[in-house]
Amino acid sequence: MAEAAPAPGAATEGADRPLRVDGLTKRFGGITAVDGATFSVDGGSLTGLIGPNGAGKSTTFDLITGVQQPDAGAVYFGDHEITGLRTHEIARQGLVRTFQITRELPEMTVLENVMLAPHGQRGERLWQSVLPGLRGKVVEEERALRERAWETLEFFELDHLADEHAGTLSGGQRKLLEMARVLMTDPSVVLLDEPMAGVNPTLQEELMARLHELRAEGLTFLLVEHDMDVIMSHCEHVIVMHQGRVLAEGEPAEIADDERVIDAYLGG
Amino acid sequence: MSVADATDRLRDVFDGNDVRLVVGVFLGIYVTFIAVSVLLGFDLNGTVNTLRRITFLAAAYALLSLALNLQWGYAGLFNIGVAGFMAVAVYTTAILAGAPTASPPGLGLPLWAAAIGGMVAAAIVGAVAALPALRLKADYLAIVTLALGEIIRISVLSRTFASFSVAGLQLGTGGGQGISIPDNPVRGLYYLDPSNPTAGTTPFGSAAFAFFDTLTVPFFSGTGVNQTVVVGWTYALVLLVFVGLFYVLLRRIGNSPFGRVLKAIREDELAAQSLGKNTRAFKIQVFTLGCALMGLAAILWQGSQGYTSPGEYLPIQTFYVFIALIVGGAGSNTGSVIGGAVFAAFLFEGPNFVKRLVGHLFDLGTAPNTIVDAVVPIASLEIGPFLTYVIGNIEILRPVFLGVVLIYLMQRRPDGLLGHRKEIAAAVDLSKRGETDG
Amino acid sequence: MDYRVEPATIARFVRERPFGALVVVLALVLLFDLVAGLLTGDIATATVATYLWDGAVVGVIVGLAGIGLSMTYAILNFANFSHGDMITSGAFAGWVAAFLVAGVGRIDVGRLVILGGRNGINAGTLGTSVTNTPLAILVGFVVAIVLTIALALLIDRLVYRPMRDQGAIALLIASIGVALALRYLIAFVFQSGLRPVTATDQIPRVTVPIGTGGINVDAHEVTIVVVSLLLMAGVHLLLQRTKLGTAMRAMADNEDLALITGIPTERVVRATWIVGGGLTGAAGFLVVLERGTIFFQLGWILLLLIFAAVILGGIGSIYGAMAGGLVIGVTSRLSLVWIPADFGTAAAFVIMILVLLFRPTGLFRGVTTA
Secondary structure: OOOOOOOOOHHHHHHHOOEEEEEEEEEEOOEEEEEEEEEEEOOOOEEEEEOOOOOOHHHHHHHHOOOOOOOEEEEEEOOEEOOOOOHHHHHHOOEEEOOOOOOOOOOOEHHHHHHHOOOOOHHHOHHHHHOHHHHHHHHHHHHHHHHHHHHHHHHOOOHHHOOOEHHHOOHHHHHHHHHHHHHOOOOOEEEEEOOOOOOOHHHHHHHHHHHHHHHHOOOEEEEEOOOHHHHHHHOOEEEEEEOOEEEEEEOHHHHHHOHHHHHHHHHO | OOHHHHHHHHHHHOOHHHHHHHHHHHHHHHHHHHHHHHHOOOOHHHHHHHHHHHHHHHHHHHHHHHHHHHHHHHOOOOOOOHHHHHHHHHHHHHHHHOOOOOOOOOOOOOHHHHHHHHHHHHHHHHHHHHHHHOOOOHHHHHHHHHHHHHHHHHHHHOHHHHOEEEOOEEEOOOHHHOEEOOOOOHHHHHEOOOOOHHHOEOHHHHHHHHHHHOOOOOOOOOOOOOHHHHHHHHHHHHHHHHHHHHHHHHHHHHOOHHHHHHHHHHHOHHHHHHOOOOHHHHHHHHHHHHHHHHHHHHHHHHHOOOEEOHHHHOHHHHHHHHHHHHHHOOOOHHHHHHHHHHHHHHHHOHHHHHHHHHHHHOOOOOOOOOHHHHHHHHHHOOOHHHHHHHHHOHHHHHHHHHHHHHHHHHHHOOOOOOOOOOOOOOOOOOOOOOOOOO | OOOOOOHHHHHHHHHHOHHHHHHHHHHHHHHHHHHHHHHHOOOOHHHHHHHHHHHHHHHHHHHHHHHHHHHHHHHOOOOOOOHHHHHHHHHHHHHHHHHHHHHOOOOOHHHHHOOOHHHOOOHHHHOOOOOOOHHHHHHHHHHHHHHHHHHHHHHHHHHHHHHOOOOHHHHHHHHHHHHHHHHHHHHHHHOOOOEEOOOHHHOOEEEEEEOOEEEEEEHHHHHHHHHHHHHHHHHHHHHHHOHHHHHHHHHHHOHHHHHHHOOOOHHHHHHHHHHHHHHHHHHHHHHHHHHOEEOOOHHHHHHHHHHHHHHHHOOOOHHHHHHHHHHHHHHHHHHHHOOOHHHHHHHHHHHHHHHHHHOOOOOOEOEOOO
16 A cells, blocks of 8 residues: 655655566466566666566556556555555556557547546536536636647647547557557656557657657656567666566666576577 | 637537437427328327327437436446436435325425435435446446346335335335325416416416417317417426436536546546546446436426326336437437437337327227237238237337337447447537637 | 364454455344244244245246356356346246146137136136146146247347347347347237136145244145256256366356357357256246246346346356355245345345445355356
8 A cells, every 4th residue: 555654765766766666476366477576767767678478567567557456565656655556546646558459449539539648637527517617717728738639649640630530540550649648648657568569660760759858858668669679779778577577687788698588588 | 709719618508410400300200290190180289289298208218318328328337227216316306395294295395305305316326326336347237227226116116115204204105006296387387276277377377378279270170279288388398498408418528528538438447547537436426417317307207297106117117218328329419319309209109109090090990809819810811800909909019119129229220320420528629720719 | 174263264254355254244143133033932933944945946946047047148248138038938838838738628729828818717727737737737848948949049040149249238238129029029929917827726735844833835846846956957967977068168167268269159159048048948937837827027027036146156157056046045035034025036136236246256156167
């Protein structure tokens, strides 16, 4: 459960390492998907999380974001513990993620999808949206939001699809939509689960450039990717998971040479 | 106020195209039933009464469909206990407003207070049910709400609650006999004493009755429209006003960030949660509000009948509302109104009128008592008795017809008439980007 | 097995499963109250015993009907709201056959075929009962089973098969449509109103003495219990000893397998409707045998109770459905000790709601499912 008092030495800890997991464990029946995973992510970094299939990466994301509850271990966000909080509470605090199999809302338009994202919209409160006097302010906010949404869509080159149902988008476009949506929430830490799959290389480069820009503004990214080029050329720190545990971590070059990592990928 | 402002404001209230659609549907229904009335040889009064009846039912089902659309069409909450919540509202109103001297006795509150009490009761029951139940999968929620609806009906039917006392007050539901509901206030417009028409009419009433008494309309036989029909039509118009109010309310809810979150919850609750939305809170609010609206719809509907009993709140009533909603298109408010109207006019009342038409136009003789008597003559190529049997039992065949309609809809047109439409959930027009507005 | 219960184990049970602990406490309180009532003479032993017997008879029928529902729920993945009306269909089909066999030659066929129409047939004249007209009862029973199977297969072909790829909710709604259509077709043919069906005064009965009174047991009740148990044993053998049964168990038990293989093969689907439909028809016939009367809403009003039994037992668990049926049957009768008669079924519903809310996998999940 989240505690009010920060962990010891947390003040600097929180700023330097906005996301930290400690001994995370999750069992499903007889299988231990995550087995005492421990790592931390530096603030403002673009950190990669790699590992062969079944290493437990997506489950770790689930545990961090409250989609699943760990059987043991803890998750720290900034200076406090967030283990056991519910998904929406964690998202509200600024820790968000995208999904490996995209969860675009297929019957809603692209624009609706993006406008859904920001937290604390005045109009999300029932009476604000309904009562005559109050609705005016909601409309104002919506206008501003609409503008922001258009800008975001333009950046991600999805603006020509603004009115399309999200379900009609191609795979790569859906990945972009998820990323656009998640960035609209003004997060501080973003977990990206294979965000580049199906995205054309030019746009990939643009996106990575944008991620670097956002990093400079203080966002932290934890990136799961199978495309090793992306990981190697953009991440300054890489964590390798294998069979639910952290196998190795370090700079991309170190990891590429690490015997254990090579074995893990070859041996599986 | 800029043009963009004005169009956004107007958009909140209605969409021009949609209004035309609804009006068109109603006109189509009226034309059909005028034709039917003429064929049936109804005079002016009879025709006007027919239209009244259709309008009343259409409005009632439109109200219920709109409320259910909020829960199911928008938020994806599969509530088949609608009849139960209706019962809570109507019975609470009846008990609160019933005279202490009546049997069963009530609290004697004024009608408006009792009606609010009824809505609140329905909302409370909805909230209490929602708290634990809304995290269930849709089919489990369906079973729970059905069971809840039945528990409510069993309770108002039971002898235990037919008469009971609480805090020294003697109250009751009337059990299987039912309970009476105070006269509807519309009668107060016309009669000095709503419960006793012979006591005299109000000035407005006198004038109105005088006008309608001598009214003749070219092409229709007979003169004048009866008092009861005039009063009844007024009530139907009141109901239509409420349909408009419900529509505006629900349109506002739908066209807003709140409505956007509801749609997201319906499609993928986890995605909504991952974006920081407290989906549970949204679902509870929607469920509670929906139940309150269903309660109000039921009060308006049953309120005009002066009396209600447990038999009005069987599960089949819930299914009828679902059919109306599905016909119109779940997810679309305009669809709910049109679905309610089409259901009431053609699917529900249709069979009755077919029966009367056939009976009027053809001489079928008396219906055979049993199906055996109806079917045996077919062997000698006489289908008359069978047709007469069918017509005579058309009310029993109506649910068969509705069941088949439901199956057909689910197989071929699950979107109903308007469900495929993109009703965008936003408080501003998303097709226009911000222009030069203030 | 170590039967000692350590205090530590109890403490852990309470902490981990607070709702389960609450239920156990409540059950113990009620049991204590019941025993106390029996000892002080407030409640006659005979009354309680009657409740238990009546409950068991009802429960065994509900369980039988529940097996079919549980199977379609698990294998075809939707809640079949027309299940109750399938019961009614089987009942009517079977009893028409029984009437024909019992009354042919004596009473006009036209009246027999519609179970006497609105006025019914004086059941005393017809004399249908297990001992009087065993052949009629047997024929009726078989016809009920066969016809319900045929009906189930037909409906699957017309309604559900074209919708196999649609979601559970669409199928559920379609099944509501089927329910309405079936129920009122039956009403169209047979008319509404209760119809007497067995010659109740001609059924041999026995009073088993208990305490100061006794339990009334009649031949029909005994027949029902025996037949139901035999049928359940038959289903057990089918599921455990045949290849088809193994396939069905696999599909019902293992959700992951079902997900991987996608929609179940048509053969398993057909078998589900056949076995389920047959049991449903049998249940319908037996219900009417127990009640002595028949009417078109018969199955519909049982539907929620059957859902309750299936949910209690765990969807997909055949044994669970049987056990759940017994629990529901006994609850609806035994609850009369504490609450007024009006609320017997409501009590069963409340239990079902609580189970769905707190232990949706059912009370008996974890026990090897059939």
